[in-house]
Amino acid sequence: MEVLIPKLPSFKFPSPITTRTSSCVRLGFRRLSSLPISASTVNQTVAEPDIGSPSLGHSTRPHFPILHQEVNGSKLVYIDNAATSQKPTAVIKALQNYYEGYNSNVHRGIHFLSAKATDEYESARKKVATFINASDSREIVFTRNATEAINLVAYSWGLSNLKSGDEIILTVAEHHSAIVPWQLVAQKVGAVLKFVNLNEDEVPDIDKLKEMLSRKTKIVVVHHVSNVLASVLPIRDIAHWAHDVGAKILVDACQSVPHMTVDVQNLDVDFLVASSHKALDSYMVKWTSCLLCLHF
Numbered sequence: 001m002e003v004l005i006p007k008l009p010s011f012k013f014p015s016p017i018t019t020r021t022s023s024c025v026r027l028g029f030r031r032l033s034s035l036p037i038s039a040s041t042v043n044q045t046v047a048e049p050d051i052g053s054p055s056l057g058h059s060t061r062p063h064f065p066i067l068h069q070e071v072n073g074s075k076l077v078y079i080d081n082a083a084t085s086q087k088p089t090a091v092i093k094a095l096q097n098y099y100e101g102y103n104s105n106v107h108r109g110i111h112f113l114s115a116k117a118t119d120e121y122e123s124a125r126k127k128v129a130t131f132i133n134a135s136d137s138r139e140i141v142f143t144r145n146a147t148e149a150i151n152l153v154a155y156s157w158g159l160s161n162l163k164s165g166d167e168i169i170l171t172v173a174e175h176h177s178a179i180v181p182w183q184l185v186a187q188k189v190g191a192v193l194k195f196v197n198l199n200e201d202e203v204p205d206i207d208k209l210k211e212m213l214s215r216k217t218k219i220v221v222v223h224h225v226s227n228v229l230a231s232v233l234p235i236r237d238i239a240h241w242a243h244d245v246g247a248k249i250l251v252d253a254c255q256s257v258p259h260m261t262v263d264v265q266n267l268d269v270d271f272l273v274a275s276s277h278k279a280l281d282s283y284m285v286k287w288t289s290c291l292l293c294l295h296f
């Protein structure tokens with residue numbers, strides 16, 4: 001049985017371990033069965049702290065009140081950040097400030113609290129736009145989560161632009177929240193879902209994706225970083241191939257935005273979704289857990 005070893009944070013922050021395949025890169029994991037197993041391999045993969053130097057865990061733990069508890073007699077350790085991250089004190093304080101200081105409706109009141117809440121809300125939208133290098137903060141749409149953002153695109157753009165015989169290309173490694181909305185919309189309009197399989201490296205076969213594209217393709221739905229494979233897809237290339245046949249591209253950036261620089265102008269994508277609740281925030285603002293970037 002193959003074993004994947006997560007690359008634990010190291011104290012000198014070396015560049016991440018990457019495995020380059022013909023078309024995409026897998027980040028952060030080494031496949032045990034494909035590595036010569038030796039003490040040096042293990043040391044390289046799982047760094048031990050220098051005696052006396054504080055670990056990343058030690059320096060970050062104090063900022064996360066939820067970790068200040070014991071469960072079954074041991075210090076609580078949380079490793080499900082891909083699903084949702086725990087919130088540091090700064091984020092919890094921001095929420096508390098909001099509820100104690102200016103809780104009110106945004107864009108729907110003329111009193112002091114509403115004006116303050118609206119200003120903060122719009123300033124958060126600008127910060128998010130800068131964070132992913134959107135050219136205009138109006139491209140940022142706040143939704144409750146990535147699932148809702150993808151549904152929004154499927155039921156708005158999808159229902160009004162897809163027709164019988166049109167093709168939607170996805171990979172088999174998409175999160176179900178990026179598959180189900182397109183299955184339902186395809187059923188409604190008679191469009192066809194086409195799935196890209198994995199190649200021998202067990203990452204989506206991007207060469208096959210390129211071959212599948214045609215004038216029938218209306219949208220390509222792909223992850224940036226996979227939550228199941230850790231594959232990193234060449235989004236800029238895929239966007240150009242999709243645009244060449246007149247198709248749109250929706251990128252599920254849930255697992256990339258929290259971990260790497262994401263520049264929507266450089267990637268040249270039409271729709272990008274990410275979850276700020278997976279990026280330490282509840283979210284980047286107090287009102288939302290997700291962003292949908294419409295990049296035109």
Ligand SMILES: Cc1ncc(COP(=O)(O)O)c(C=O)c1O
Binds near residue numbers: 145146254255274290
């Ligand atoms: C790649 C990917 N896409 C979408 C989602 C769904 O995100 P949300 O919980 O914000 O709906 C997840 C959640 O784990 C994910 O990992």
